[in-house]
Amino acid sequence: MKGEGKELTDFALLFTAGAAAGLFMAPEYGQAHTAAVISFFASVSLALYPALILKKTNHGEIRNDILVPYMLRAAFFCTGLYCACISALSEGFTGDAGGQWFLQAAAGRSASRLKAIIGSIPFRDRESNALILALITGDKTELPTQISTSFRISGASHILALSGMHLGVVYIILSRVFSVIGNSPAATRARSAMTIAVAGFYTMMTGAGASIVRAFLFITLNETARCTGRKRLPMNVFSAALIIQAALSPEVLGSVSFQLSYLAMAGIYILYPKMQKWYKEPQAKKTGNPLWRQINNVRPMKRLWDMAAMSISCQIFTAPAAWYYFGTFPPYFLITNLIAVPLSTAAINLSIPVIILWPLGLCPDILIEADNAVIRAMCKSLEIISGL
Known part of the structure; x- marks a missing residue:
């Protein structure tokens, strides 16, 4: 409505x-x-x-x-x-509770173990380890300078900053894994509880930055609405998350990542739905051939337009703030996002099973090579774009 x-x-x-x-x-x-x-x-x-x-x-x-x-x-x-x-x-009156909260300590140990596993994966290019470390944990300390520079100049820096895109990929994977539980009301509640718990622990592992906390709040509110049978209205989720985050940590309002994260989501929720409707794809011919029906349902041009529309809507809302803080505007942001977002999503999807299977000695070489190839393709593409 x-x-x-x-x-x-x-x-x-x-x-x-x-x-x-x-x-x-x-x-x-x-x-x-x-x-x-x-x-x-x-x-x-x-x-x-x-x-x-x-x-x-x-x-x-x-x-x-x-x-x-x-x-x-x-x-x-x-x-x-x-x-x-x-x-x-x-501030200054919190006192000493006798050490870290046990979940924080567990998250810290898990993060250290995760980084060690990523560092031990035998990628053909060692830069791949550093990039996967940045994509999965947000740790950019080992990233080579030339890769960081190409990401920054091409307008892909947001891919290296843990945000809703990264937690969104994790959320989709969790939803698919937990879907085996079933769709009964009790199963739905159990799935939502497990999804929120895992997403929350991952948020703590990665340092609970402003943008990833925003994404975690979105997931929590969405899953809560699902369990209670309420409508999941995007702007209600946006507004409730903003109130909660500002109430719990008012100082985060001055964070650049907080501001850019909410501005990007505002663009997705406000402008993106309107831009989606601008592309009118011709109606596919009806056919009795199942193969052709599947091909017609793919609609590659529509998918391409949706990706472009999302990138443009985010950029329109974040560009003024980005210019104010950084004094730059990436002229090839559309090309960058059309290439880098799918490749980074593929890299995360491939990296998660590699990280799980490698310590067990069950990871096939072809999976590691595929992950390395995707990362190389992304880095090479951004290097070319940054040189334009």
């Missing part, structure tokens, strides 16, 4: 604006303390007004009060301001 989820989006934007305002006050202890007290009472008062109106009238009449929508939006702004101020005031 048109406009569905708009109110939650408004609340999320105002909450984020309030949190951002709180960050400006954070350096001054007195200002932050005063703002925290005022914003607390303001948010409670603003939220109580609709509650009192609701108590006195029928549920359907609450929206007839012209002040209610504005009061609720103001309440979200004040709540965001309060969260940011409290987060700033609580």
Whole structure:
């Protein structure tokens, strides 16, 4: 339905604006303390007004009060301001809980083991180990300078930064693996719980950066909606994730990866669906031949347009911020993404079974060679594009 989820989006934007305002006050202890007290009472008062109106009238009449929508939006702004101020005031008062939380320690050990396995895989080119390490764990320390430079100049730096694309590939693999459980209500809940647990542990293993936490929240909200039978509206998921992340870590609002990640998703959710409709593919002729029916269903030009539309929609929304922070704009971003995104996705899909099978001594050489070939093709393509 048109406009569905708009109110939650408004609340999320105002909450984020309030949190951002709180960050400006954070350096001054007195200002932050005063703002925290005022914003607390303001948010409670603003939220109580609709509650009192609701108590006195029928549920359907609450929206007839012209002040209610504005009061609720103001309440979200004040709540965001309060969260940011409290987060700033609580720094230094967390204390020592006697070491790392056991899950954090387990994630750290698992990450070290994963990096060791990736480093031991006998790829023909040692650069492949470094690139797989960056794609799977986000560790770019071993990446050769020339590869980093070609990724940066060609506009493919986002592929090396762990984000929704990487966790999305993991999510798809988990969904397929856990699909053997079945589709009953109990099985669906079990699948969702296991998917969230594994995705969460992977997020911790990779350092829980702003963009991958955003992706984890999207997965969690989507799976929760699936289990409860609710509609999975993209902008509702976007808005709820934004509120949660800004509430738990207001300081993340200043992170470039956080801003670019949400801007890219805004482009995908707002502009991409409209751009998808611009391409009108001719209707395929009806045929009784099953092979031709399958060929007609592939629709290669439509798939190519969808990939291009997604790349353009992301770039339109992220370009102003990228120019502001980095002062550059990749002129060949469309060619780069049409080549690098499918190849990097293929590399991740091939690397996961290689990483699992290699320590067991069960990994066939052809799988390692295929993974290496895909990585070489991606690096060579980006090297050519960066030299244009």
